[in-house]
Amino acid sequence: MLDLIKLARQMQGISQHLSLEAAAAQDRVAAARGLLTIASTRQGELVEQAQTWGDRAPFTAAQPQEPLTVRVPVAAAPEAHTVIATDGSQISPSHHEIAYCYLINTGRVVLHYGQGRFPLLDSLPEVVYRAEDLYLSRPWGISTEEWMGHRRTVAEAVVLAELGEAVQEALSTGQTSPAPVPLLALTDGSLIYWFLEALPGEARDRILPPILDAWERLRRQQIPLVGYLSASRSGEAMNFLRFAACPFAAPDCTTHCGANGEEQSAVARSDRAPCGGFLPLRDATFWATELNPGERSPFWRSTASILDLYGDHRVYFCYLNVGPEVARVEVPQWVMADEGLCSRALSLVLTQVQKGYGYPVALAEAHNQAVVRGGDRTRFFALLEQEMIRAGLQNVGTSYKEARKRGSIA
Template sequence: MLDFVKVAAQMEAVGQRIRQGAIAGQQKQARALEVLTAMAENVEHYRQALQAWGESFPFNAAEPVESLTLRRTVPPAPKEHMILATDGSQIAPSHHEIAYCYLINVGRVAIAYGQGQRPHLDSLPQLVYDPEELERSRGWGLPIEDWLRYRRTQAEILALVELVQTQNPQLPAVALLDGSLIFWAWEPLPAAVREELLTPILAAWHQLRAKRIPLVGYVSASRSHETVNFLRLGVCPYREPNCALHCGQTNQPGLAATRDRPPCQVFDPLRDVLLWQGYLAPQQYSPLWRSRSRILEHYGEHRIYVAYLHGGSEVVRLEVPEWVAGDAELWQQAVSLTAAQIEKGRGYPVALAEAHNLAVVRGSDRQRFFALLERELIKAGHWHVAPSPKEQRKRQSIA
């Protein structure tokens, strides 16, 4: 039980730290906006520096593909359009439960506006009980929890494209996913694992491209620093931004790095969303940026571009494949329909919220799931079916 009297005694110090951080953040935001404006006058010089030295940077910086100071107003969405979205949830495997298995549940939503049709709402559960499948991740040195998370990401994307195929929208449409399209954590995976995860995803995205339906990864409360990191080139005091030579900073394995703070870190810990919050008005969006994350080397024609949209209540990060970013019509369609969803949802896309509600596994759902599983185990001849003593005791706690 949480002792709120003791917690309250610590809150004053927390409040002071928050106030100090807010003041420092405003100062760094103002400085970053000054540098952004200055760099815009010679952006090609900084692009070339990024291309020449970016591979050695100890940080990840995105590359602008439009003017740094470009601000566009969101175009109005057509009255008739369709939104398709998925989100996922899971029951993780536990040795304390009656059986070692996991469940992935994907909620799917298709809403046709201006058509007078009922929305399509359903969920797709996938139960994995096969011992060989459960043990595969151990052979690769991966925790089962990580493998489950990667499988869930893949299932959300494949379910979204399957939904597009069944709905076959003839209206302007957008396919929304909650979260990033840049699978940062997959870069260090063994090649065979990465290929198994990515190959079906990229094939599914190709189907969206053939149907000219833009795909958007919607990232709320993004913690990315990719565009702010590009501004570090504008404050680097050296003619050549060789981080290893001048500052002892490197991303190369086997090379030592100093702990001294490089002069280009004047913006830390400013995040991209705070930068663009100071530059964009509501219903405006930023220029496009090409992400340079290493995992994107495996994406082929689906490399990811990013932009920031001020939806009113927050600045959100939008991620789209290259074939959307390079097509002005698809890009505007993606922005306008996403912004319309934010407005309809009063700060968060309606379709993504509904997909989450369909996917989420609540406590009562979990109990029914294990009750069904217990019944099947008993039918199969397993008479002693019960959670571990530890799990049983936790459920019976008097606290």
């Protein structure tokens, strides 16, 4: 139980701290705006420097694909369109439960607008209980709980591709107008799977190829894929401005700021670096001061090292002012390369946010379909217990520790 009286004592002074942080943030935004003005006049030169010296920098800096002064208004979506989305949830494994297993639940949503079609709102559960599946990741030093999260990521991508193919076929069969109905595939979160960088190659090969194969299936159907990030904490775009702020002729961070051990290398990554006067500043915070509602920023090419394995699916992103916030919108390279497809995808995203009062309605519904609530968890283990008893197993029940936690005598 939370002691609110003790907590209130620790809250004293937090408002003053937040006020000081807000004032400092305004100063950082002003500094970044000045650097953006400089960078826009030297953009080609700075991009070349980023390409040449980026591997020696202790930070990841995205590269702009359009002029930094670009602000593009995004049009509203056509009345008739379709949006599909998936999201996942799980019941984690526990040795204190009646059986060591876990469940992945993938929510599926198909929303048709202006077509008179019924929506699809459901979920696909998958129970993992075999030892060869539960302990597959142990030789790579990956816990079962962590591997379950990775498998959920794969399930979301694969189900999204299957859904896209089925919906595209249904739309093509029932099409009455000559113009095809625009279709969008939405996923919650980043398309850049940063966690893969830390995985052994053999483990990574179990995760990334199925995801890229699912994206390729969407590509063949000409269904644009978009990753939507609300309250993004990324600073990739702002890191590009560090090249404009570098006081050295050659922005070689390793030589100038990181050659004297870990302490100086840490300085190179922080706001104490010669180029870090506007840090820490998030991309979304900066672009919120630059974009009007309904406008997007220039597109950027992410240089995350894991994307070298993505092939034609390398990720590009922009920032979109959806009204209540500035969201980061990510697309694969093949969406970015097709101007019509990309514009259509952004218009459908903006319309989804408007329909969802600040967040894409398809993603919100996919989450609601996927989430496993307390009652669902109880019913899951009740079904499992019935099956175990029916199979003749003895002493079926939770551990004494779990039983005491659920029914305190205090």
